[in-house]
Amino acid sequence: MDAVLQALADGSRRTMLEILRDHPATAGELAQALPIARPGVSRHLRVLREAGLVDVRQDAQRRIYSLRMAPLQDVDDWLGDYRALWQNRLDALHTEVARGKKERK
Template sequence: MDAVLHALADASRRVVLDALVERPATVNELAALLPIARPGVSRHLRVLREAGLVDVRQDAQRRVYSLRPEALADLDAWLGPYRDLWRRRLTALHAEVARGRPDQEGET
């Protein structure tokens, strides 16, 4: 999970992942989304590949990258208790706000 968190820490790598959610893409297509040179994009893709977040396949002379969402499963499981915490807090806040509202009937 540390490799996944490290990979997600960089904004450029998140842009790449966001693009790959839509569809697989070539290095050139991904490079067009970023304000960095193609070698930098390749380095980011290597980090994503090593973290298990993307797969690459050869298609003639092109490399096509695709998202591996299963690599995010451990992170999703780790975040679960934090989601539950916020859900409970927001439910309690909603109840508190509802309790403080004046009765809607009879008001004009």
């Protein structure tokens, strides 16, 4: 999961994943959406592939990249415990705010 979190730390890579969330794309299509040169896009795609976040398939002379959801699900599962912790704290805050409003009336 460390490789996934490190890959997600970069804004350009997150932008690529957002595009791939909607549809598979070539490196050229991804490069058009980013203010970086094509070699930089290739380096980012390599990081995403190594982290398991994207798959690549050959289509004649083009490489088509697509999003892999499993690593993101692993991160979401890991964050679930923290989400539950914060939800409990927010519920307690809501209760205290409601109690304070009742006491003022």
